[in-house]
Amino acid sequence: MMRKKFRLPDLGLVIGGSLVGLVLICGVFAPWIAPYHPNDQELLYILAPPVWADGGSAAHLFGTDSLGRDTLSRMIYGARTAMTVAAVASLGAMLLGAFFAHLAGYFGGWVDWIISRTVEVWLSFPPVVLSMLLITGLGIGIDKVILAIVLVDWTRFCRVLRSEVQVARGQDYVAFARLIGFSHLRVIMKEILPATLPMLITLLSLQMGISVVVEAILSFVAMGVPSDVPAWGQMIADARIDMYGAPWGLALPIAAIFVTVLSFNLFGDGLRRTLDPRHAANRGT
Amino acid sequence: MNDQTILHIKNLEISLKTGHKILNGVDLAIRPGRVLGVIGESGAGKSMLGSAIAATLPRGLAISRGSIDFDGLTLTDMNAKTRRDLLGRDIGFIPQEPMSALNPSLTIGHQICHHLARIGLRTAQSREDRAVELFSEVGLDRPRDLLKSYPHQLSGGMLQRVLIAMAFASHPRLVIADEPTTALDVTIQQKVVELIARMRETHNTSVLFITHDLQLAAEVCDDVAVLYAGRIVETGAARRIIEAPMHPYSRCLNLATPNLSGPKARLMILPGTMPSPLERTVMTGCEFAPRCPLAETRCHSSRPALEEIVAGHHSACHWPERSGMIAPPATSAEQVVPTLGSAMILQAKGLGKAYRQHDWLGRVRRVEALRELNFEVREGEFVGIVGESGSGKSSLTKMIVGLEDVTSGTLEVVGMDRATTPRERFFDKVQLVFQDPQSALNPRRTIGSLVTQALEARDSQPSAAERKDMVAALLAKVMLPPDVAGRFSDQLSGGQKQRVNIARALCSNPRLLIADEIVSGLDVSVQAQILELLRELRNEVGFSLLLISHDLAVVRHVCDRTLVMCKGEIVEQGPVEEVFANPQHPYTRQLVAAALGPVVVGR
Incomplete structure (x- = not known):
């Protein structure tokens, strides 16, 4: 009979998950956590070093930037921007990609042909150039960044999921569901989607890491969010000029991006391992 | 055993890292030029023997005790290089799947x-x-x-x-053949077996023949060792073990195998399943005792050793002489052949199927998969279709269930023309039992939800309580305990999965059930359970069955009539006994001859 067996939780899942959680909390509760408003200037404290460096003060833990804005507060508010973009854009890309992947993988034939060729053409554009082109056309703003990421990255989902759908489609239980009169929609929702869901969730987590990077790149070249919205990429761009005098202003937002993307990737890998049906098969006999 | 042995496996023990034993105290010896068969069902550990000799044991398994001597050398003490030199040169291998x-x-x-x-x-x-x-x-x-x-x-x-x-x-001294014919068609199987026997003779090579097929072992081998739950339960001359086994397990296996000649008896059903390595560690008695029809209290408490009963015939049983007493379940009186209804369930007239193939230039070529099929299945009738791969069996099933279109002729299913009637009208009347239960059962649904899945497609949904009752009734029909309803398919054994598969098809009370090779991947004892189940169901639930199988004995055991298909055509049809006892078409003759076995080759 079933016996509850204690299994060590996946290390990547735990570490990645808690770091992701931390960044998420920073983003959601930014106004309460951040010591200052991100755009408040204190012109007497320009380019102050962080608290652990020489001349740092406890008033500005991570120091200030060239306009006298508190780096820590800007980073916390930057997390808000990054997380909004990561969550909404990835979800959007997932929905769009998954929709076409299921269509292509399930129906095959000419539907598959059209969708697959479209994806291939789409993928032949360099993604960053494509998103910059889109922003140029759409204008800047968080919603535009999100739209650009969705339009660029849905292909990633579509490609990977399509083959996953094809595997599930070949299973006899799908044929059986058709034989007892399930409609195509029902077969996809009830029989195929549960099989592709683990992959979907894993891809979503990895995509969130990618979205953070894309958002940073776009804000770095001032094609992302408007200048009054704090974003990590923007902070890097701002700190670039005083890089030699105040290296911390540059290093800290880079570290924030690095940690966030790494933890999303760890989390995604951990999810993949945990949701793998081959692991689920160990549910006792 | 004399000292002139090519391969001598001494007290071999293979265990998992956790200490659970896969093989336990296995002693085997092959003399020059002899064929030793190792018979066992899946999970018995028979393939581990070959792997141990070739040093290709799966990760996590290791030889924990005992040794393997080959031609005076101890394989288990050698370093990897010398051993590798020996393999392929002095020890040859014939794999299970030549394609891969x-x-x-x-x-x-x-x-x-x-x-x-x-x-x-x-x-x-x-x-x-x-x-x-x-x-x-x-x-x-x-x-x-x-x-x-x-x-x-x-x-x-x-x-x-x-x-x-x-x-x-390389004129090896020893060849290890691990199920060399399992992946092949019957007639080819025959030729391969003959070939191995001939090669053995010309090269005077010893052969370790690993198989699950009793009949095959009887044909090919000189000696046989029967493996059960990691132990050898019986060894001796092949003929003796097949004809007069001295261990209840060998006897039960024998009675569970359907045969192509002789009287049709019911098949022996072994209750339960083989204990897993985990369960075996806590067993103090004979591993077979929980399933043995002869077991007494002593069998559960003390494990019998492998002892010589007659010269050259060893058995690990407290009462080897009683094995012969195990009789197949009597053909009970109520096992009357159900009267066939007059209604036609399936009727094919001049049925054909052609596929269009495009080559890379886009030129269309017609490939005829099925030609001019004329046959019928009456209400309550069990009809078998036999034929080898490529004979068009699966194309025919796909057409009947509606996964493929009819291209010529007419096909009437349950009184409706398949080509013109809308698909929905067939859903409840025709059901398919898939070959591979692994792929046919959605691993993410519980058994309860699987068996009543057909109800979900209907307009009126039954209440949760009604559905639960139906689940219980369906599980009872296929003789599964009601508590499996909450489990998932990966928690069931192969035989149980196939039962779920059948229960699911019965959910909508179909008039026609199509079973596509449903026992081909199963062990002998499990196959017997499923075949007997089909016969039981016939008395309880009225339906017609179309059983597709490559195994003639299986068809003979279950069906009334049979069709023989070859290259897309029906070459012969008639009552099973008639067709198999007196085949008319050369192809049928060839099939029957192959299934009956040769007039013992190489002996």
Whole structure:
């Protein structure tokens, strides 16, 4: 009979998950956590070093930037921007990609042909150039960044999921569901989607890491969010000029991006391992 | 056993890292030029023997005790290099699946010459000549052309011949054949077995023949060892073990195998399943005791040792002489053949199926998969379809269930024309039981939800309580305990999964059930359970059955009538007894002859 067996939780899942959680909390509760408003200037404290460096003060833990804005507060508010973009854009890309992947993988034939060729053409554009082109056309703003990421990255989902759908489609239980009169929609929702869901969730987590990077790149070249919205990429761009005098202003937002993307990737890998049906098969006999 | 042995496995024990034993105290010896069969069901550990000799045990398994002596050398003490030199040169292997044993991107010639170079043929010319010589020896036509072909251009039977030629190329002292015929068609199976026997004779090689097939072992082997739950329960001369077994397990296996000649008896059903390595560690008595019809209290408390009963015949049982007392369940009186209804459930007239194939230029070519089929299935009738791969069996099933369109002729299913009637009208009337229960059961649904899945497609949904009652009733029909309803399919054994598969098809009370090779992947004892279940169901639930199988004995056991298909045509049809006892068509004769076995080759 079933016996509850204690299994060590996946290390990547735990570490990645808690770091992701931390960044998420920073983003959601930014106004309460951040010591200052991100755009408040204190012109007497320009380019102050962080608290652990020489001349740092406890008033500005991570120091200030060239306009006298508190780096820590800007980073916390930057997390808000990054997380909004990561969550909404990835979800959007997932929905769009998954929709076409299921269509292509399930129906095959000419539907598959059209969708697959479209994806291939789409993928032949360099993604960053494509998103910059889109922003140029759409204008800047968080919603535009999100739209650009969705339009660029849905292909990633579509490609990977399509083959996953094809595997599930070949299973006899799908044929059986058709034989007892399930409609195509029902077969996809009830029989195929549960099989592709683990992959979907894993891809979503990895995509969130990618979205953070894309958002940073776009804000770095001032094609992302408007200048009054704090974003990590923007902070890097701002700190670039005083890089030699105040290296911390540059290093800290880079570290924030690095940690966030790494933890999303760890989390995604951990999810993949945990949701793998081959692991689920160990549910006792 | 005398000291003149080629292979001597002494007290071999293979365990998992956790200490659970896969093989336990296995002693085997093969004398020169003899064929030793190792018979066992899946999970008995028979393939581990071959792996242990080849040093290819799966990760996590290791030899924890005992030794393997080969020709005076102890394999288990050797270093990897000397052992590798021995393998392939002095010990040959014939794999289970010839299709996956050869590299698809290299020519046959490349692969065999590589092997010949390894065993010491220096020049390219000598290697080629030897390859040609070997190919002619195994009966392959035009051996020179074969060298240039790729594996996908050859049939399974031809590939297996190539592999046999390779295994015997170095005149090895020992050849290990791990289920060499399982993946092949019946008639080819026969030829491969004959070939192994002939090669054995010309090269005076010993063969370790691993198989699950009792009949096959009886044909091929001199001696047989029966493996159950990691232990040898009986060894002795092949004939004796098959005809007069001295261990209840061998006897039960024998009674569970359907036969093609002789009276039709009911098949022996062994309750339960073979204990897993985990369960075995806590067992103090005989591993077979929980399933043994003869078991007494002593069997559960003390494990019988393998002892010599008659000269050369060993059995591990407290009461070996009682084995003969196990009788098949009596053909009870109520087992009357149900009267067939007059209604036609299935009627095919001039039925044909053609596929259109496009080549790379877009030219269309018609390939006829089925031609001019005329047959019918009456209400309550069980009809078998036999034929080898490529005979069009699966195309026919797909057409009947509506996964493929009819291209010529008419097909009436349950009184409705398949081609013109809308699909929905067939959903509840025709059901298919799939071959592979692993793939046919959605691993993410519970058993309860699986068996009543057909209800979900209806407009009126039954209440949760009604559905639960239906689940219980359906599970009872296929003799599964009601508590499996909450489990998932990966928590069931192969036989249980196949029962769920059948229960699910019965959910909508179909008039016609199509069973596509439903027992081909199952062990003998599980196969017996499923076949008996089908016969039981026939008395309880009225439906017609179309059973597709490559195994003639299975069809004979279950069906009233049979169709024999060859290359897309029905070459013969009639009542099973008539067709199999007195086959008319040459192809049927060939099939029956292959299934009955040769007049004992190489003995």
